[in-house]
Amino acid sequence: MALLEVNNLDVRFALRQGDVKALRDVCFSLDRGERLGIVGESGAGKSVAAFSLLNLIAKPGYIAGGSITFDGQELTSMSDRALRKVRGHRISMIFQDPMMTLNPVLTIGEQMIECLKAHRRISSREARAISLRKLEQVQIPSPEKRLNHYPHELSGGMRQRIIIAIALLLDPDIIIADEPTTALDVTIQAEIMALLLELCEKHNVALVLITHDLGVVSQVTQRMLVMYAGRVIEEGPTREIINDPQHPYTQGLMNALPQMATPGARLNQIRGSMPSLNKLPTGCAFHPRCDFATRPEGTPRAACTDEVPGFVSSGNCRVACHMVAEMQHAERIPVEEKPS
Template sequence: MALLEVNHLDVRFALRLGEVHALRDVNFTLERGERLGIVGESGAGKSVAAFSLLNLIAKPGFIAGGEVRFDGQQLNSMSERALRKVRGNRISMIFQDPMMTLNPVLSIGEQMLECLKAHRRISSKEARAIALDKLYQVQIPSPETRLDQYPHELSGGMRQRIIIAIALLLDPDIIIADEPTTALDVTIQAEIMALLLELCEKHNVGLILITHDLGVVSQVTQRMLVMYAGRVIEQGPTREIINDPQHPYTQGLINALPQMATPGEKLNQIRGSMPSLSNLPSGCAFHPRCDFINRADGQPRPACTQQVPGFVESGNCQVACHMVAELIDKEATDEARLKETNP
């Protein structure tokens, strides 16, 4: 049994004009110590998926169906009191903006001690010793001094290290990192991600990394999910997806990386933009932007515009794409014919 199992997760927002599907039939697992990346454009549903795991969806959002199971327990059916024992204790979260996460009127030490005392019965002296140890682990210079400082006295990189230290305070089984390096420059980004990777490997902590940066995902994660318009459209081993992407959307994301463009030429881009979740296209949500919607005869593939694609197995990956399904069927047919002619 996996440490974390997400089965057929369905999240909706009840708006005045009707319900909006933010997540549809999302499925994935996370093993103990495994590193999973979730990628996609803004609006794909990455952060909603992360917040759903701990039932942190704010109203008018709600989990309409499916289940989230952690270590055999179903989180989305737990009481708020029972969930508080899991949040921050066994599953920690690193949010996008450290200045929004840290309380500006409390010192770093006060915030760390408050977190520890909320989950453990320990003295202030013991809590301070644990907090100091975690600051050493995230390589904060002069940690004794930092404990008595306030968030505004620290740089962006230091604040993010503080957030990681707080996430590690209670030795969690899983850390969910939602765009943890968004507000940082490139050099600091690399340092933070290397630190996070080192700490997860050292403590055997599972990591769910939510980002739009495929470069970071390729360096840090072992498996990845690609999301589009609230659905998972491709998932499998990170290295396999990066080296041989199957879904046209995944191919577009990788081709849009700066290093994939010819020097002096325009960067590659996926035409169009993410559709509104309140007005999704019929069939495959990506088909209005897809360069492979036409069949070999030049005519649009009817299934793409009429049917939501199911998953097909391609190597060690799962892909939700009608074109990929056709290619797999064609390969199987050609192979069967070859065996018939050459028994």
């Protein structure tokens, strides 16, 4: 049995004009020690999916349906008191901005000790010793001194290392990392991701990595989900999706990478923009931006405009696209040669 199983997850936000569906029928699983990447444009639902795992959706958001099973326990129906034993303990989260996560008026040591004592019955001395060991694990220089520092006294990379140390404090089974390197420069990003990968492998910790960076996903994760407008549209082994994307949206993401463009030419891009969640197109949500949703003679494909696509298998991947079966039995147009 998988460590984490998400089935038919439906998350909505109750607004005056009606409920907005932020997530629709999201399904995936995560084994112990496995690394899963979730990618997509801003507004695709990546962070909402991550926050849903710990039922951290703020009102007016709520989980409207589906199940989230962690180690045999159903999290969606769990009481707040029971959830507190899971959050930060068995499932930890690393947020985008460490300055928004760390308390500016408490020292690093006070925050780490407080976290430990909230979940374990130990003395402050024992908690401090554990905190010191975790800072050493994330390669913080002079860790004894850092315990007495306030967040503003540390660099961005140092703060993110401390956030990782706090996430590892209670030896979790899963770490959810939501854009963990967004606020850092490229060199520090690489160091932080290498450190996170090393720690997860060493301690057999499962990782859910939310990012828009396909390069990071290809280097860190074993499996990936591609999300669009609140729905998973492609899932499978990372290498297989990166090397041979099946969904037109995934192909567009790959083509948008700078290295896919001819030097000196304009960068490739997916035309249009992500639809508003309260005004989703009928049928496949991607069809207004998709080159394959229109027939060669210029007429729209009825299936793409009228029917929400189900999943079909393509190799080891699952793809939600009406065109996959047709492309499997015909010579598929290479991504870089798609008609404009």
